[in-house]
Amino acid sequence: MMEGYIKLSRKFFSNDMWNEARTFSSCEAWLDLIQSARFEATPRMESIGGREVSYTRGQYPASIRFLSKRWKWSERKVRTFLAFLRRENMITLSKEQGMNVITLVKYNEYNGSESDTACDTSNDTMSGTNIIQEINNLRMQVTQLMTQVATQQVTHPAKEPEKRHTGDTKQIKEKNIIKETTTNVVAKKDAAKAATLSRKESFYQSLVPYVGQYPKEMIRAFFDYWSELNKSETKMRYELEKTWELPRRLATWASREKVPSKTDVGIVLKDNSPEKYKKGW
Structure with a gap:
């Protein structure tokens, strides 16, 4: 070879x-x-x-x-x-x-070049740092959404106004039902979004071992494309595929983009x- x-x-x-x-x-x-x-x-x-x-x-x-x-x-x-x-x-x-x-x-x-060497020497550290930061950001989003969902699910019964007549009581009940329904719908949507973000984080982490094999820019583009959400924001693009083999998909992507081999510091x-x-x- x-x-x-x-x-x-x-x-x-x-x-x-x-x-x-x-x-x-x-x-x-x-x-x-x-x-x-x-x-x-x-x-x-x-x-x-x-x-x-x-x-x-x-x-x-x-x-x-x-x-x-x-x-x-x-x-x-x-x-x-x-x-x-x-x-x-x-x-x-x-x-x-x-x-x-x-x-x-x-x-x-x-x-x-000397500048390439300085860049390459730090790129391994920086690329790892960037990936960790990205994962931490995703985790933070998931935590915030889960906290929001938990808060919305906690019910705080409102003080009912003094009953004046049957019409007022019925109207108050209808408003409470609408409010409760809306809250449940929002909570379910937020829960689904939080679950999707959690899977997105897992998908990102699955790409980390390949950073040394492929350029980080290619990994970033690959992740952005295949993690794109559908209209309902419940599934990522790769989850809609019938079959999914990450190594084969990365190799195909690299071949299509004609990604060059990644060099290292030292004599090549x-x-x-x-x-x-x-x-x-």
Whole structure:
């Protein structure tokens, strides 16, 4: 399978397996360039070998000798490898500052922009917070309606006026009957609405586990569409379906909307197969 992404945490490069003494393969050397390049967008000035070298996001100042020791390669092999990466338009090389400054051409594809990183890092927290807030709002509405229903169902007998004649008594009884009937109808409607809101909350909660699998915007649109109430406000749209399988419905929705795969913070590799070097990344 050649589609999708492999999400690789930066913590991987501090793992003992990665730091094991060895001769690097070409693939490992390429990964090392990606993880060593500057991630922050702000330029950095650093003293290297007695020279002041400035570099920014997606760049990595490194001499041939340094990479040779780091990868356990000959200097000739390092030059050959860097030349290959240049031909494949994977890197560019600059020696204007008296040292090789390697620039990864598609660095943003592997890491995302700095603003995306800040956004993505907080999005997982924020999306979870927004969902919790939404659920709490639904619960509050249900509680308020249930309280309203309970209050309306509590009867407070009104003091009957002094009886003057039969006509007045009959009229008062009729008014009381109408008032009681109206109150019962309103109470039943509010109870039905409260029950619907309770089911709506349950429906929302059933979508929470899929937030990591699909973008939160898609989940929100899916929820808004399928939770739309009918005219009597007693059933949601999805409850009118003959069959309902949530995973299948979400997959169909995502396919129809052509929702892209959700990336994560860290290094994202589209393909880790050896043939990738022949294709160019």
